[in-house]
Amino acid sequence: MTRLSEAQVAARPLLLVVGPTAVGKSEIALALAQTLGTEILTADSRQVFRGLDVGTDKPPVESRGGVPHRLIDLAEPDQPFNAGAFRRHALVEIERLYGEKRVPLVVGGTGLYVRALVRGLCDVPETDLPTRARLIEQARRQGRAFMYQELQRVDPATAKRIHPNDEPKILRALEIYQRSGKRLSEIQDHHRFGDDTFTSLIVGLTRERGALYRRIEVRVEHLFARGLVEETRRLLAQGYSRESAAMKGLGYRQVAGLLAGEYGLEEAVRLLKRDTKRFAKRQMTWFRKEPHVEWMSIQEHESATTVAERIARRAEDFLAHLADSHSAQVVVEGR
RNA sequence: GCCGAGGUAGCUCAGUUGGCAGAGCACAGCCCUGAAAAGGCUGGUGUCGACAGUUCGAUUCUGUCCCUCGGCA
Numbered sequence: 001m002t003r004l005s006e007a008q009v010a011a012r013p014l015l016l017v018v019g020p021t022a023v024g025k026s027e028i029a030l031a032l033a034q035t036l037g038t039e040i041l042t043a044d045s046r047q048v049f050r051g052l053d054v055g056t057d058k059p060p061v062e063s064r065g066g067v068p069h070r071l072i073d074l075a076e077p078d079q080p081f082n083a084g085a086f087r088r089h090a091l092v093e094i095e096r097l098y099g100e101k102r103v104p105l106v107v108g109g110t111g112l113y114v115r116a117l118v119r120g121l122c123d124v125p126e127t128d129l130p131t132r133a134r135l136i137e138q139a140r141r142q143g144r145a146f147m148y149q150e151l152q153r154v155d156p157a158t159a160k161r162i163h164p165n166d167e168p169k170i171l172r173a174l175e176i177y178q179r180s181g182k183r184l185s186e187i188q189d190h191h192r193f194g195d196d197t198f199t200s201l202i203v204g205l206t207r208e209r210g211a212l213y214r215r216i217e218v219r220v221e222h223l224f225a226r227g228l229v230e231e232t233r234r235l236l237a238q239g240y241s242r243e244s245a246a247m248k249g250l251g252y253r254q255v256a257g258l259l260a261g262e263y264g265l266e267e268a269v270r271l272l273k274r275d276t277k278r279f280a281k282r283q284m285t286w287f288r289k290e291p292h293v294e295w296m297s298i299q300e301h302e303s304a305t306t307v308a309e310r311i312a313r314r315a316e317d318f319l320a321h322l323a324d325s326h327s328a329q330v331v332v333e334g335r
Numbered sequence: 336g337c338c339g340a341g342g343u344a345g346c347u348c349a350g351u352u353g354g355c356a357g358a359g360c361a362c363a364g365c366c367c368u369g370a371a372a373a374g375g376c377u378g379g380u381g382u383c384g385a386c387a388g389u390u391c392g393a394u395u396c397u398g399u400c401c402c403u404c405g406g407c408a
Contacts, residue, residue, distance in 0.1 A: 021372075044372085045370090045371060045372065045373085046372055056372080080369090081369090081370090082369035082371085083370095083371075084368095084369035085369070086369085109372080110371065110372080111367090112367080112368075112369090116369080119368090120368090121369065122368050125369090127369050127370075132370085161366090161367085162366095162367090163366080163374095163375050163376060164375095165374090165376080166367085166374060166375040166376085167375085168371090168373070168374050168375085169367075169374070169375075172368095172369085172370080187368085188368060191368070192368095193368070245370055245371095245373070248373060249372045249373080250372045251372080252372095253372090274361080275372085276372080277362095278362095279372055281362095281364090282365095282366095282371090282372090283372090285364080285365060285366080286366095286367080289366095
């Protein structure tokens with residue numbers, strides 16, 4: 001059990017455990033949270049949706065070992081949720097934990113959410129659904145190339161950063177321009193992920209690729225065994241369309257195709273295994289270039305508790321130095 | 336044993352009238368500022384079964400051998 005000192009709280013420490021899907025984050029984080037006497041703040045763009053349980057591999061309440069899991073079940077599957085909303089919710093939980101002298105532990109695989117928390121988001125208008133719907137409709141009628149030309153006209157610098165085929169990003173940039181009259185490129189150049197709200201220790205978990213892929217295959221088999229098909233059928237029956245953000249997630253997308261009769265069970269399993277591996281690869285690419293990640297490689301025989309102990313030792317060290325540097329700073333200020 | 340078909344990328348296969356080997360899938364590398372488990376970009380990874388012959392040059396033609404599949408025995 002770790003209680004932070006006033007000086008440590010003042011330094012605003014943040015502990016983050018990141019890594020690709022199926023690397024073993026959840027189990028390790030649970031042991032780590034128990035050791036540190038804190039809670040788990042999940043940074044996961046799909047676990048925020050209520051009812052997406054099996055497919056997102058959300059830890060069932062009975063296997064959470066008494067550790068509260070926050071930042072999950074925040075929205076209905078058809079409600080909008082995004083990185084900004086995640087950041088706002090996370091900041092509330094983090095302040096509460098500081099008040100309780102506990103170190104916040106953020107665990108997740110959604111790179112953008114982690115980055116939004118650690119380094120902030122630039123000051124752009126909140127997503128506006130009517131505007132977005134209008135732009136999507138316009139893109140459907142006039143074509144993606146037209147929308148891209150439009151972006152080139154109003155914000156050439158952003159157009160240069162976005163590929164002409166990347167429709168969601170083109171539309172988002174246009175949306176920002178229409179809503180604020182400002183160019184996204186200028187807002188971004190001003191921000192540059194420069195927020196520095198916390199003193200962060202980011203631990204990145206990895207495994208040898210073949211081992212990770214084998215774990216993904218096993219997980220996918222488990223998801224089907226635990227009722228992924230039934231869960232998807234239920235969500236569709238509740239009226240959540242295949243087009244909603246929640247249902248476009250891994251698992252639901254592939255099973256929706258199965259339920260629509262586009263292919264059989266075996267193919268659905270194959271597709272989900274393939275797509276999950278591709279996703280893990282994209283996560284690795286993202287986190288590899290995230291600054292200040294301390295990488296920790298997990299061996300195949302290693303237990304979650306062993307890894308959690310390694311992280312806990314590193315975290316204690318991090319917190320101890322935090323107190324040092326902060327008191328040093330106090331001395332300097334006092335002169 | 337005989338007859339037939341085949342052996343080219345991780346898989347399924349195309350192809351070269353003899354001139355740097357190519358598709359799909361799989362895979363790899365990468366991008367990302369409120370949709371991010373989304374969306375997008377790039378890349379061929381090869382002893383063309385083996386050995387010999389013909390040729391300036393053989394994955395391609397010829398011969399021998401090996402292997403796989405089917406049919407007949």
